[in-house]
Structures are given as structure tokens and as C-alpha cells.
Amino acid sequence: MDQRVITARILLFDMDGTLVDSSAVVERTWRLFAERHGLDGATVLADAHxxxxxxxxARHLPGATDAAAETARIVASEVSDVDGIVPVPGAVELLSQLPAANWAVVTSAGRELAERRMAAAGLNLPGVVVSADDVRSGKPDPEGYLLAAERLGATAAEAVVFEDAAAGLLAARSSGASPVVVGGHDGPAAVGLPRVEDLRSVTTDRRTHDGLLVQIRNR
Incomplete structure (x- = not known):
């Protein structure tokens, strides 16, 4: 079993696929969207993550006059649908180890959806949550990770970021943070990065003057 230890001042987590397994809801939502508009569901789903x-x-309905209404419809559906949402294995245990001032969630979901999904998975929100409502440019832009680090009184270079999707990994890389791949994503954005199957493979042993010692075990 490969192991490594990373020193970090703060830990930043994506939500869907990293802390919360919402795959059933996400698939239902985007396949229905694809059906409504005559699109290929698998293509839309892969791009949405x-x-x-x-x-x-906007990417799949370029120039559509009803894009805002369609977005509102999807968001409302996601907020109301929490069937099948569970924590990613190890999330509850890992978050319980972390000092409140040393971690944040950075998600492409809106604030209301983040609150609903974290609650459905039995996870508490940290004091710092950067959602789609807080940024001008979403992932793969690094704005969310830079803002979260700033709100925690640190820099992104002092952060370890846990992500499961290409857009988030690119955002983390661009921010200057140290990304860790959670799950099976193996595209170009993940090349050369440490990887864990889930959060059972991550522990924080103790605080030092430099921050958190994060131990990562590759299964």
C-alpha cells in the first residue's frame, strides 16, 4: 500500500462525488434534461460533472432564450430530490477530525442545494462554504478555491484539495493548491496526482506549527 504525508494549513473539499454521493440524483436530473431537449444523456452527464x-x-443549449428558466427548473428539481444521497465512505470520520478553522467546501452547486445535500448525507457544513452563488466563474476557474483559502486566512498554496472531476482538478491545479483525486477519474487533469478510492484512505494525524499532517493511503 502506497502512503504519503502532506503538510497543509487547510483542506478544501468539493462536495458532489467527494463528500456526498449524489450520483443517483445527478443522473436522473441530467438525463431528464437531455430527454426534454433531444440531447444525448451520456454526453450531457459527462460534461455536467x-x-x-x-x-x-448554456453549453448544451447555446443561444437558447429559455436557458435561465431551464436552469431554474433543474435547480428546483435538484433541491427537492434527495433520494439516494449518502456520504462518501470515510467522509463522516474525516470531517470529525478536522478543526473548524481548517477546512471548507468549494462546490459548483448553489448554496441551497449544498445545504440540502450535505444535510441529506448527515454531514455538517463548515463555517466557510464557497458555492456557485459566490463566484463569477465556476470550475475549472480557480476563483472558488482562491476565495475559500482567503476566507480561511490562508493561501491556496497552503491547501490540499480533494476533488473527483476534471473541472475541479483543473481549478485546484490553477489555484496553486495540492490536489488529491477522490475516486476513479483518470483523465488528463488527474495525471501525476495522488489518488484515493474514497475518504477512508485519508487521515489527519496531528497539528504542527505548519498546519495539518494529512496521510494518504493508496489502496
Missing amino acids: GRPTAETV
Whole structure:
């Protein structure tokens, strides 16, 4: 088993696919969107992961006059649908180890959706949550990770970021943070990065004057 230890001042987490397994809801939502507009569901679903809803709608309905209404429809559906949402294995245990001042969630979901999904998974929100409502540019732009680090009184270079999708990994890389891939994504954005199957493979052993010692075990 490969192990490495990373020193970080703060830990930043994506939500969907990293802390919360919402795959059932996400698939239902975007396949229905694709059906409504005569699009290929698999293509839309692959592109939607890790991106803000409005951006995904715009990418697949370019120039549509009803894009805002369609985005609102999708968001409302996602907020009301929490069937099948569970925590990613190890999320509850890992978050319980972390000092409140040393971690944040950075998600492409809106604030209301983040609150609903974290609650449905039995996870508490940290004091710092950067959602799609807080940024001008979503992932793969690094704005969200830079803002979260700033709100925690640190820099992105002092952060370890846990992400499961290409857009988020690109955002983390661009911010200057140290990304860790959670799950099976193996595209170009993940090349050369440490990887864990889920959060059971991550522990924080103790605080030092430099921050958190994060141990990552590759299964």
C-alpha cells in the first residue's frame, strides 16, 4: 500500500462525488434534461460533472432564450430530490477530525442545494462554504478555491484539495493548491496526482506549527 504525508494549513473539499454521493440524483436530473431537449444523456452527464448548472445548460443549449428558466427548473428539481444521497465512505470520520478553522467546501452547486445535500448525507457544513452563488466563474476557474483559502486566512498554496472531476482538478491545479483525486477519474487533469478510492484512505494525524499532517493511503 502506497502512503504519503502532506503538510497543509487547510483542506478544501468539493462536495458532489467527494463528500456526498449524489450520483443517483445527478443522473436522473441530467438525463431528464437531455430527454426534454433531444440531447444525448451520456454526453450531457459527462460534461455536467463538476460544473455549475447554468454553465452546463448554456453549453448544451447555446443561444437558447429559455436557458435561465431551464436552469431554474433543474435547480428546483435538484433541491427537492434527495433520494439516494449518502456520504462518501470515510467522509463522516474525516470531517470529525478536522478543526473548524481548517477546512471548507468549494462546490459548483448553489448554496441551497449544498445545504440540502450535505444535510441529506448527515454531514455538517463548515463555517466557510464557497458555492456557485459566490463566484463569477465556476470550475475549472480557480476563483472558488482562491476565495475559500482567503476566507480561511490562508493561501491556496497552503491547501490540499480533494476533488473527483476534471473541472475541479483543473481549478485546484490553477489555484496553486495540492490536489488529491477522490475516486476513479483518470483523465488528463488527474495525471501525476495522488489518488484515493474514497475518504477512508485519508487521515489527519496531528497539528504542527505548519498546519495539518494529512496521510494518504493508496489502496
